[in-house]
Amino acid sequence: MGKTFQSISPELRAWIAGQKIFFVSTAPLSATGHVNCSPKGGDTFRVLGEREVAYADLTGSGIETAAHLQENGRIVVMFCAFEGGPKIVRFHGRGEVIYPNDPRFALLALQFPAQMGLRSIIRIEVSRISDSCGYAVPYYDFVCERDALDHWAEKKGDEGLALYRAEKNQQSIDGLAGYRPR
Numbered sequence: 001m002g003k004t005f006q007s008i009s010p011e012l013r014a015w016i017a018g019q020k021i022f023f024v025s026t027a028p029l030s031a032t033g034h035v036n037c038s039p040k041g042g043d044t045f046r047v048l049g050e051r052e053v054a055y056a057d058l059t060g061s062g063i064e065t066a067a068h069l070q071e072n073g074r075i076v077v078m079f080c081a082f083e084g085g086p087k088i089v090r091f092h093g094r095g096e097v098i099y100p101n102d103p104r105f106a107l108l109a110l111q112f113p114a115q116m117g118l119r120s121i122i123r124i125e126v127s128r129i130s131d132s133c134g135y136a137v138p139y140y141d142f143v144c145e146r147d148a149l150d151h152w153a154e155k156k157g158d159e160g161l162a163l164y165r166a167e168k169n170q171q172s173i174d175g176l177a178g179y180r181p182r
Helices: 010-017 064-072 105-109 148-168
Strands: 003-005 021-026 036-041 045-049 052-058 074-080 088-098 118-132
Touching: 010 045, 010 088, 021 064, 036 064, 052 088, 064 074, 064 088, 064 118, 074 118, 105 118
Parallel strands: none
Antiparallel strands: 003 118, 021 036, 021 074, 045 052, 052 118, 074 088, 088 118
16 A cells, blocks of 8 residues: 655645645654644745755744744645645655745745745755555545635735734744744
8 A cells, every 4th residue: 555755746735736735744852842743835845855945934834844944844734635646745854944034045035926925935954755545535526726825915915924923923822933034
């Protein structure tokens, strides 16, 4: 059933490009800390190399992924087929948060469409690539992308987004350091 792969093949890369949603999971080191799982969508995921991926981290109400990565780097990204043949793909690895002040940010940001709400880029060195059957995952029909986050970010503007991040993204629900713009 499930297989592991040495690299992200062109076929796997094409399959990933066709997926409309992916899930990101991280956890703090503390045994009493909260595990986080976040759904992501839109045109925000890129395969950068055979064992390197990244996604555009858009401003949101939480900062769990960034806080966990800054603490320990552990991350798993899961893609799940909701149409076509059944398939689940997971990328386990070490992630890092790349903020706009990082010299690598500008070059990585070119990989994605411009988005006002871009908070950081999450870059992942993939240590394990695996798939599994997905036989029990139901079919779902994609209707369209949501544009609510884009409208929200545009309404806030650059200054409003900075204030929002300063108020809402400074620490995780477990008190770990969150957004670090400088």
